[in-house]
Amino acid sequence: MTSTLEAALTARSDLIAPVLAPLVGALLSFLLRRWAMPIGLISIIGLVLAVLMLIPEALATGPRWLAVGGWEAPLGIVLHADGLSLAMLFMTAAVGLAISLYAAVYFHDQPSRAWSFWPLWLLLLTGLTALFLAADIFNLYVTLELLGRAAAALTALAGGADALVGAMRYLLVSLLGSLAYLLGVALLYHAYGTVDLGLLADRIAGLPATWAALGLMSAGLLLKTALFPLHFWLPPAHSNAPAPVSAALSALVVKGSFYLWLRLWLELFGGLGLGVETFLGLLGAGAVIWGSLQALRQTRLKLLVAYSTVAQIGYLFLAFPLALGGATTAWTGAIYLAVSHALAKAAMFLAAGNLLRFGGHDRIADLDRVVQRLPLSIAAFALAGVSIMGLPPSGGFIGKWLLLEAALSQGRWGWALVILLGGVLAATYVFKVLGYAFTQSETPHRARPVPAVMEWAALSLAASAILLGLIVAPPLALLAIGEPFAMATGAVGP
Amino acid sequence: MQTRMPGSRSTLGRRLLPVLLAGLCGGLALTILSLSPPGPSSGLADEVTAALAQTGVTSPVTAVLLDFRGYDTLLEMAVLLLALGGVWSLVAHLPRIDGRPGIMLDRLTRLYLPLMLVVAGYLLWAGGTAPGGAFQSGAVLGAAGVVLTLGGWRLPPRLAGWPLRLVLTAGLVIFIAVGLLPIGFGSLWLDYPRAWAGGLILLIETTASLSIGATLAALFLGGQPRGDP
Amino acid sequence: MTPATLYALTGVGLFAIGLYAFIRHAHLLRKILAFNVMGSGVFLVLIGLARRTPTGLTDPVPQAMVITGIVVAVAATALALSLMLRVVATIGRTELPDDPARRAE
DSSP states (O other), X not given: OHHHHHHHHHSOSGGGHHHHHHHHHHXXXXXXXXXXXXXXXXXHHHHHHHHHHHHHHHHHHOOEEEEGGGOOTTTSOEEEEOHHHHHHHHHHHHHHHHHHHHHHHHTTTOHHHHHHHHHHHHHHHHHHHHHHHBOBHHHHHHHHHHHHHHHHHHHGGGOSHHHHHHHHHHHHHHHHHHHHHHHHHHHHHHHHSOOBHHHXXXXXXXXXXXXXXXXXXXXXXXXXXXXXXXXXXXXXXXXXXXXXXXXXXXXXXXXXXXXXXXXXXXXXXGGGOOSHHHHHHHHHHHHXXXXXXXXXXXXXXXXXXXXXXXXXXXXXXXXXXXXXXXXXXXXXXXXXXXHHHHHHHHHHHHHHHHHHHHHSOOBGGGOOSHHHHSHHHHHHHHHHHHXXXXXXXXXXXXHHHHHHHHHHHTTOHHHHHHHHHHHHHHHHHHHHHHHHHXXXXXXXXXXXXXXXXXXXXXXXXXXXXXXXXXXXXXXXXXXXXXXXXXXXXXXXXX | OOOXXXXXXXXXXXXXXXXXXXXXXXXXXXXXXXXXXXXXXXXXXHHHHHHGGGTSOOOHHHHIIIIITHHHHHHHHHHHHHHHHHHHHHOSSOOOOOOOOOHHHHHHHHHHHHHHHHHHHHXXXXXXXXXXXXXXXXXXXXXXXXXXXXXXXXXXXXXXXXXXXXXXXXXXXXXXXXXXXXXXXXXXXXXXXXXXXXXXXXXXXXXXXXXXXXXXXXXXXXXXXXXOO | OOHHHHHHHHHHHHHHHHHHHHHHOOBHHHHHHXXXXXHHHHHHHHHHGGGXXXXXXXXXXXXXXXXXXXXXXXXXXXXHHHXXXXXXXXXXXXXXXXXXXXXXX
């Protein structure tokens, strides 16, 4: 342990750059609001560059630590970047760039809303990057709060009754989840005397405080990740937000709390041998089936896409029982799915936003020959649908294939069946939308033009999801940095 | 346990909820009792005391807040600013408040306000050696702002635009600048040079308390003051 | 039973009472107040157990954590109250409707 701490003390501070770029941008865009949009775009480009500079070095030399302020744990806060964090950072940067370009055009004719949007959006990105780099459970609480408040405020930006009600429910749920998490942090600190993840992983044992913290933190984080049956708040919030915000919520924000739960599991709770994995897997299976069925029933496009998010989150939790036998391909598959889903779902929501702006509504049955009139957006939706369904070539296919491989190699046919069934159900609702895109609606609607940037943003995200299925080796190499999925078998018992 | 809004009139749910929560409470209480004798570790008091001399302040809580765990404090100030940004995005303009304060409020405001400013200044200065510091003095400043607002005072429109926003963001800006300073000297992010640590902490705390006070008063106001953007 | 344990148990009780009120009441202001009670409960647990060091010195790290937590809770409450005022002004009632997702069909 001391050698890594020495590495932390002598490391350079570039690990903080992905946090500072959006934070400074948020402050400047709050201060100089006339230039909020250019400042926002420059900040997101800064974030992309910061992440791109971290990756090659990590591939060459391995995981990185930074002891903030020169203080080692347990006294200070340590930042940590391994393959899992870097993959999440890359996802945030890529999706964030596309959403920012989209939003720059989307809010162009509403300057007062743009003034509110950019500081909130950049602070949301700050919360995300700080969360992915943190290795201290109290620091993670503060980043979780930053993320949740920004997401709720952005959801309310659309202003109508549905959006405000959805945002209020989201805010209340988010507050409840955070408090449960904080109580777990309090119990863990008082049991083990530290809030550093690395030290906690060394010290964790089977005390009552550990069980209590596990229960509280899991309840809070699973509520925030909208795992079935705690998903009730997600569809109204995600579907009623403005289009770039919906994309950010489904693609990035839910991955934040999922990442946190995964980290806690891998470092602290997973090695304790509790049998919770099967329970999580069952909830995940329920999410896949229930979410897909509900998506099929929807008449509004954005609600369909939101329920699809509920289903896709279920896949991520199938990795918990599949990784029981030590098969790390299950975890790799889940993260690959998470990143592909971020790209594909953001593309879907941006495309849905284009359709909404075009026709003034998002009723699926009334998509008036948009294939001819908005070909780029429908192409984006179709390509994103390929990844969501898990068809080759796409990132979604690679992720599902890894999960299936983990299931079949252990002879767990039940989970494999759920994965395949989920793919079929996803195909039904994607094709439902695409089918209506070809038909002519009965009442013609006055069409508003959609700027090209918005269409290209959606299409490039969808194309990236497909690309992730073709370029597979570098992402897998990235995920392997630091072996994040090799769970330490912690000491069980006092 | 569903956190569904109580439109569900099922009496089974209503009867079950107190039972479940009593069980939760009991479980947590047993956990607390199991933690009562100082366990394998007694917290970080000893480590803090040992490292206190290097921080330039003698109050252990201030040292933790602004030196050992300064990064937490920085992010938390961002959360506070975020809340203000959210509130301003929700309310288009300042709601009308009925103008004339009563004579008691008027007189007491004139009496108390200078005292509050002095107390805030004292708390800020005392934070280095005793309980006090940026947040405490910021809270008193915020309360002073609330009292002023209740008395009918409003920020002049000339100052309500970017000067106000400058004060609101100054705390974070100074904190980040001080944090970046050591990088120029070949050290780490937020690693204050030992010789200047006390002075830098005081600088951060001063601007932070002004920002926090302004943010809290603006949150109470609940809307964006009319001003030139 | 030491004072430290007593404070922490009170904190747990506040957390449970706040959680009950949060779920049970539909009025938005009551939910926000219940959230604040829960928050105070968590802070009490953090602070209360900080006094049980063998040397008698109080652990300063939980105190700093609670200061951070209080500021975060204030920020959250302010945002929630502002959003609540907007919601009430828009829908005319002080409670959230049951499930808009079903209603939109």
